[in-house]
Amino acid sequence: EYAQIPAAVIGIVMKVFQIVVSISIGMAAGCIPLIGYNMGAGKPERVHELLVRLTVAELIVGIIATLICELFPYPLIAIFGAANESVHYTNFAVRCIRLFMLLTPLACINKSTFIFLQAMGKPVQSTLLSMLREVAFGVGLPLLLPLFWGLDGLIWFMTAADILTLPVTIAAILSIRRQLKALPA
Numbered sequence: 001e002y003a004q005i006p007a008a009v010i011g012i013v014m015k016v017f018q019i020v021v022s023i024s025i026g027m028a029a030g031c032i033p034l035i036g037y038n039m040g041a042g043k044p045e046r047v048h049e050l051l052v053r054l055t056v057a058e059l060i061v062g063i064i065a066t067l068i069c070e071l072f073p074y075p076l077i078a079i080f081g082a083a084n085e086s087v088h089y090t091n092f093a094v095r096c097i098r099l100f101m102l103l104t105p106l107a108c109i110n111k112s113t114f115i116f117l118q119a120m121g122k123p124v125q126s127t128l129l130s131m132l133r134e135v136a137f138g139v140g141l142p143l144l145l146p147l148f149w150g151l152d153g154l155i156w157f158m159t160a161a162d163i164l165t166l167p168v169t170i171a172a173i174l175s176i177r178r179q180l181k182a183l184p185a
Helices: 005-040 044-071 073-079 087-100 104-119 123-137 140-149 151-182
Strands: none
Touching: 005 044, 005 087, 005 104, 005 151, 044 073, 044 087, 044 104, 044 151, 073 087, 087 151, 104 123, 104 151, 123 140, 123 151, 140 151
């Protein structure tokens, strides 16, 4: 009787996630011309400053999105037409959006790092980091985690993917910083 609930809820949560990620990607993409111009002009300190500002801005966007999802899940779900659904639907939707969007700040930083690497002329590193997050963890974890934790595994995959990608993302950011500081200003 309630078999359709998980699919409908995951669809709603993914839409919310896509909205936040679109903002994140837009901010990072807006930095591409600035990165290219300043690298070409021999101003790596400006690119470094942009990296810091972008990372902080992405963190803020992610924190705001997480707070909205954690504090106001009922109105958020109602926006997508779930206001008159069963109590089972609503309870699952609230649980799902809160867990799925728990570490949105990390997802925002991951996405901006992919784009920043591309703009720095590092397509291999960008592709590898993106493939790790989106394919290895983004496809692998939703297939693997439910085998151990059932439906809960599906709900936790996004948070797990962001946690697992974080060390590699931090390493990429630190590598960019070292490279920029090594360039003559």
